[in-house]
Amino acid sequence: KTTIQRWFLLFAAAFMLLGTQATAQKLEITPDPLDLGERPIDAWMRSVAYTLTNTSADEIILDNAELDAPAFFGLDATSFPIAIPAGGSVEVFVNTNGTATAGLLDGQFVAQWRFNRDVTVAGLEATAYTPDEGDVFENPFEILSFPLIEAGVSTANLRNNYLLPGAATDGFDAVYEFTLTEDQLVSVALTGADAKMAIYTPFGLYGGPSTDNALYSAEDVATELQLFAGTYYLVVSTTAVDYSLFVEVTTMPDADAATIVAPLDGAVNVTSDDMLEWAYGDNTLEYQLILGTTYPPANIVVAWTSDLATSFDLNNLQPNIQYFWQVNTRNNNNTTPTMGTIWGFTTTITAPSALTADAEIYVGED
Numbered sequence: 001k002t003t004i005q006r007w008f009l010l011f012a013a014a015f016m017l018l019g020t021q022a023t024a025q026k027l028e029i030t031p032d033p034l035d036l037g038e039r040p041i042d043a044w045m046r047s048v049a050y051t052l053t054n055t056s057a058d059e060i061i062l063d064n065a066e067l068d069a070p071a072f073f074g075l076d077a078t079s080f081p082i083a084i085p086a087g088g089s090v091e092v093f094v095n096t097n098g099t100a101t102a103g104l105l106d107g108q109f110v111a112q113w114r115f116n117r118d119v120t121v122a123g124l125e126a127t128a129y130t131p132d133e134g135d136v137f138e139n140p141f142e143i144l145s146f147p148l149i150e151a152g153v154s155t156a157n158l159r160n161n162y163l164l165p166g167a168a169t170d171g172f173d174a175v176y177e178f179t180l181t182e183d184q185l186v187s188v189a190l191t192g193a194d195a196k197m198a199i200y201t202p203f204g205l206y207g208g209p210s211t212d213n214a215l216y217s218a219e220d221v222a223t224e225l226q227l228f229a230g231t232y233y234l235v236v237s238t239t240a241v242d243y244s245l246f247v248e249v250t251t252m253p254d255a256d257a258a259t260i261v262a263p264l265d266g267a268v269n270v271t272s273d274d275m276l277e278w279a280y281g282d283n284t285l286e287y288q289l290i291l292g293t294t295y296p297p298a299n300i301v302v303a304w305t306s307d308l309a310t311s312f313d314l315n316n317l318q319p320n321i322q323y324f325w326q327v328n329t330r331n332n333n334n335t336t337p338t339m340g341t342i343w344g345f346t347t348t349i350t351a352p353s354a355l356t357a358d359a360e361i362y363v364g365e366d
Helices: 003-023
Strands: 027-030 034-040 048-054 060-068 082-084 089-095 103-113 118-129 148-154 172-180 184-191 196-200 216-218 221-227 230-238 242-251 259-262 267-270 275-279 286-292 299-305 311-313 322-330 343-347
Touching: 027 103, 027 118, 034 048, 048 082, 060 089, 082 089, 089 103, 172 242, 184 196, 184 230, 196 221, 216 221, 230 242
Parallel strands: 034 118, 267 343
Antiparallel strands: 027 048, 048 089, 060 082, 060 103, 103 118, 148 242, 172 230, 184 221, 184 242, 196 216, 196 230, 259 275, 275 311, 286 299, 286 322, 322 343
């Protein structure tokens, strides 16, 4: 080949290489490494995310992600494959729900993409520790009797494991478990810097205290929280070196009566497209809905249930008929149900249709 031909081939190869590099797909992972900080052994704590960003001009298909790390680490359930558009990103969450020996642990996160022909790797690390009593809900302080009065409780062996609802700064968490054998009104007073608290029901197989699953939340004082018989977790948080806590209970009274929302009592022209609506009073655990054309109504359309719906779709109503309805309520302390007011409405009159005249009608005749 001539010198000119050789130079031309070299130039073409270089141009193709530069073009390929300019448009090559690339997947970046941040942060690298992912530092999860202190994490309790054999206890739930919120997951932390890697962000996977497609920095190329073409779509990337993320085929899989896995960990090359101790069993202490795990990946939250994620559905693959995931299409990541040019410039787009996705999050993959890492948890530490496994067991481990206390100390610093590390490993690698591996993302497989483009039909598993490419991988991007990032590091991860955490310091595993054995939680003391009260530090996690799996090993809580137990409230065996009320009132609970604690003063100057040290936070030295507590960590900030949970994010609680509220604007106050999250601090050291302390978890208390208690069981109510009857329906109670629970009041809590917490003293400490950046005080806040939340009450949770048991978490089942997964999850733990968070901002979006609290039954009740407050800052330093919560008064007469309505708690029905069962087991609960009280999580308190403060940034102080110690805190004081007071918890008392009183017997819950009978459920209040429900109030009407719609249709108003005595309403007319109600149709099968309408719905019954009501609101509950305090201390309501269960309700029952009765509807019928007799007074008092006798047809139970919703049997006693703790699924506290506030509406009921009407259907198959008869025209020009007066109906009556009643919402009854109760809790475990009710010796008899709280019987609601009986309300009534009348359905619309259905206009006759498809009528034919028996005689001819002429202009000018009545």
